[in-house]
Amino acid sequence: MKYIIGIGGMTNGGKTTLTNKLVNAFPGCCVVHQDDFFKPQDQIPVGEDGFKQWDVMTSLDMEAMVNTVKAWLENPVKFARSHGIQVSPELEEPDSEEQTHILIVEGFLLYNYRPLIELFSHCYYIVVPYEECKRRRSTRKYTVPDPPGLFDGHVWPMYLKYRREMESSPVEVEYLDGLKTREQLFNQVYEAIRNMLNS
Numbered sequence: 001m002k003y004i005i006g007i008g009g010m011t012n013g014g015k016t017t018l019t020n021k022l023v024n025a026f027p028g029c030c031v032v033h034q035d036d037f038f039k040p041q042d043q044i045p046v047g048e049d050g051f052k053q054w055d056v057m058t059s060l061d062m063e064a065m066v067n068t069v070k071a072w073l074e075n076p077v078k079f080a081r082s083h084g085i086q087v088s089p090e091l092e093e094p095d096s097e098e099q100t101h102i103l104i105v106e107g108f109l110l111y112n113y114r115p116l117i118e119l120f121s122h123c124y125y126i127v128v129p130y131e132e133c134k135r136r137r138s139t140r141k142y143t144v145p146d147p148p149g150l151f152d153g154h155v156w157p158m159y160l161k162y163r164r165e166m167e168s169s170p171v172e173v174e175y176l177d178g179l180k181t182r183e184q185l186f187n188q189v190y191e192a193i194r195n196m197l198n199s
């Protein structure tokens, strides 16, 4: 069986932190990070809000991202090997279709792109309050540093827009409280995935 788990939610909610812990906990588990699919800076236009539009869907090459997830679905063992992930001998067996394979897909805009949504076995969405999100973001170093005013002028309004859009669509997400400790979040999701694999 193949399981694709989405770890979505707002910027600085703790997606990457949780994802890294889960990847370490499930041997052979693969991961796709949405941040790897940002288009080059010169392809990101400036919007009416006066900022480069990094937080909109078109800033990401979603077709390439979906193709990457489909490459994992096609052959999880080959995908793992080509990404330097150690594969246990049982997973290499010819009948490995009967084995359990897990892919974690992590990102801030996972649930607004239909071709990706339909691939998920389960969708998580981490949230923290505005103040905490802004505080964490202010200490974060991105490849392209945030210009002054970006959070309130672009990041937060786009977060609200896409969250509203997601919530009025048929996608079913399970919310996670990003104010819980790293350990609490890990334990919660780890146990839920274990239960899913055993059901």
Ligand SMILES: Nc1ncnc2c1ncn2[C@@H]1O[C@H](COP(=O)(O)OP(=O)(O)O)[C@@H](O)[C@H]1O
Residues within 6 Å of the ligand: 010, 011, 012, 013, 014, 015, 016, 017, 018, 136, 178, 179, 180, 181, 182, 183, 185
């Ligand atoms: N559960 C948590 N409690 C407190 N701080 C956290 C927690 N998870 C992550 N962080 C911190 O918040 C910041 C953003 O975390 P990160 O996992 O990179 O978020 P995201 O991938 O959602 O943008 C980092 O400084 C990280 O150490």
Ligand SMILES: O=C(O)c1ccc[n+]([C@@H]2O[C@H](COP(=O)([O-])O)[C@@H](O)[C@H]2O)c1
Residues within 6 Å of the ligand: 010, 011, 012, 015, 016, 035, 038, 054, 055, 107, 108, 142, 143, 144, 155
């Ligand atoms: O990673 C990059 O190249 C990059 C370049 C410009 C901006 N970002 C920011 O990355 C944010 C999403 O990533 P994250 O990890 O905070 O969820 C999003 O809010 C963007 O504003 C990221």
